[in-house]
Amino acid sequence: MSKVYSVDIKVYATAYIKAESAEEALSIARGLKDGTLAADKAAYWSDVEISDRQLDDPDLPDVSLSPAMSIHGPDDDAVAYSDEDDDEVEA
Numbered sequence: 001m002s003k004v005y006s007v008d009i010k011v012y013a014t015a016y017i018k019a020e021s022a023e024e025a026l027s028i029a030r031g032l033k034d035g036t037l038a039a040d041k042a043a044y045w046s047d048v049e050i051s052d053r054q055l056d057d058p059d060l061p062d063v064s065l066s067p068a069m070s071i072h073g074p075d076d077d078a079v080a081y082s083d084e085d086d087d088e089v090e091a
Contacts, residue, residue: 008078013069015048016055018062028063 015032019025035047051064 004082006080006082007074009074010072011069012072013050014066016051016060016064016066018060032063 015029017025017028019028032048049061049064050067051061052067053060053064
């Protein structure tokens with residue numbers, strides 16, 4: 001039977017930010033560092049929404065991530081076995 005492993009990967013995305021200037025947009029983007037996100041728009045713990053809205057859509061969030069992303073990695077030590085109790089154990 002297959003086991004479930006957690007693998008840390010780096011995901012790169014484009015942020016779309018409504019701002020008065022490029023400097024303001026960059027400042028807002030820097031504030032996202034180490035934040036959280038969720039594909040589920042209703043997730044209460046998500047700091048930023050992944051949105052597929054067009055850039056001219058009036059309902060585009062003030063800060064959103066494009067749903068198209070690039071995956072880089074994983075590093076060689078980025079995998080751990082996850083047991084049934086969701087405790088991670090070194091692989």
